[in-house]
Amino acid sequence: MAFGQFLFHLALNFATVVQVATMVTIMPIGVVFVARIIEGTKITPQKIISGIGTFLGCVFLLTDGYIEQLSGAGDSILGIYLSIGCALVGVIYLVMVKPYVQVYGPIRMTTYTFVLGFIALYPSIGVIWNIWVNPFDFFDRTHVEYMSIITLGVWNTCMAFILLLWGLSKIPDVARGNYLFFLKPLIASGLAFFILEDKITINQLIAIFAITGFLILEIFYSPISNFLNLKEINQSDRKNIST
Numbered sequence: 001m002a003f004g005q006f007l008f009h010l011a012l013n014f015a016t017v018v019q020v021a022t023m024v025t026i027m028p029i030g031v032v033f034v035a036r037i038i039e040g041t042k043i044t045p046q047k048i049i050s051g052i053g054t055f056l057g058c059v060f061l062l063t064d065g066y067i068e069q070l071s072g073a074g075d076s077i078l079g080i081y082l083s084i085g086c087a088l089v090g091v092i093y094l095v096m097v098k099p100y101v102q103v104y105g106p107i108r109m110t111t112y113t114f115v116l117g118f119i120a121l122y123p124s125i126g127v128i129w130n131i132w133v134n135p136f137d138f139f140d141r142t143h144v145e146y147m148s149i150i151t152l153g154v155w156n157t158c159m160a161f162i163l164l165l166w167g168l169s170k171i172p173d174v175a176r177g178n179y180l181f182f183l184k185p186l187i188a189s190g191l192a193f194f195i196l197e198d199k200i201t202i203n204q205l206i207a208i209f210a211i212t213g214f215l216i217l218e219i220f221y222s223p224i225s226n227f228l229n230l231k232e233i234n235q236s237d238r239k240n241i242s243t
Contacts, residue, residue, distance in 0.1 A: 001089070001114075003089055004085075004093065005117075005157070007082045008086040014082065015075075016079075018063055019079060019080055023084050023087060025058045025059070026055060028182060030088060032048075035095050035174055039095065043175075046221040051218075054210075054215060057207045058182055058186075061208065061211065062185055094164075113161070179218055182215060186211050
């Protein structure tokens with residue numbers, strides 16, 4: 001997973017934020033297929049429909065309706081490939097880590113993940129790129145720089161990861177639970193509107209309704225389907241009694 005995070009940040013050197021964010025959003029769909037291979041989880045039609053629908057909604061939201069923003073040329077193609085690699089690594093990790101989180105807990109597994117990732121990445125980055133990070137000069141940077149790094153490390157990585165693993169460990173169907181990942185760009189748009197006072201365009205509103213609509217379809221598909229089946233059975237029983 002540390003390698004996946006590395007691919008994510010490396011991709012930002014080549015592709016735009018929109019391109020990377022959109023490609024990483026394929027993770028919930030990937031979880032469906034990886035969970036099928038590893039755990040034997042059934043792939044239902046509603047999972048496929050809602051997964052594809054919400055993904056397309058995220059693409060529309062992140063590109064604000066201008067799909068050509070995803071077209072890559074030159075170095076951006078490399079960035080797109082790296083972000084897809086990040087998504088695939090993350091998908092495999094999320095499926096395989098679930099039983100360990102249920103046994104050892106999300107805090108311990110998050111600690112193991114990034115400590116072991118550090119041990120692997122630190123010498124690899126040093127040997128390949130000759131970049132040896134010195135942790136002792138951390139506070140020699142400007143106040144904004146080191147506080148930004150701390151915030152990203154503690155809030156965006158540590159706390160978010162603990163909550164993600166904790167939530168997934170409580171959900172029987174990891175593939176279905178991962179669909180909440182599609183809410184990430186939607187929430188980001190809402191926060192940008194209220195905090196940064198960004199404008200929400202018509203295209204973004206369409207995407208937001210599409211994402212929430214497909215997620216609601218996925219959540220309530222089974223209860224609605226069972227209700228309709230029960231209604232048909234009752235009607236059939238009434239006909240038989242009348243006959």
